[in-house]
Amino acid sequence: MEIMQPFKTEVDLQTGVFSPTRDIITRKLSNMATMYADVEAAQALLDSGDDPIIYEVHVTELPEVEGHILHCTTKIYPGKIGDEYFMTKGHYHAQRDQGEVYVGLSGEGYLVMQTESGESSAIAMKPGTAAYVPPYWAHRTINTGSEPFVFFAAWAGEAGHDYGTIERDGFRQLIVEKDGHLQVIDNPKYD
């Protein structure tokens, strides 16, 4: 591996914005409409001409190879599709034996995880929460508050991302608001 020069990034703890500016990945509803449990509600919003930004990821450009520590911030906007709060797509790492660390910076949310052998976990996050995604756990974050939910993530360069498994199967647990209360419920479409 080549010697790389050290560098730093200033992170706005409120917004997650990087300085100097790095690449930003923007995910709109149209990029993930079928991932919400209430697909009809998602489609109705899109048909009305509204395609809200669900989340943004500020990424450092580093080689995706063993030895490097990739890191980024994610900002999930507040909102719901049907009863389900705005969330990330979620993924397994392509190399399943690679974990990850999340640190809450602002707002509040949930980190939902699951394994391919049938385990599930839902962890509440707030500013200062360091949450660990162990190897083999798929992970998705959800904004359960009324302000943007912002967190920092760091993971191994060789981990890679498998989005297809979650796109096909979804998550076993959904984070929804029912009767004005947050609820962690079983996904009726998961089998």
Ligand code: S6P
């Ligand atoms: C990467 C890490 C996060 C997510 C980001 C967006 O391994 O877990 O940086 O990429 O929160 O979520 P997603 O599911 O669209 O990649």
Ligand code: ZN
């Ligand atoms: Zn990840």
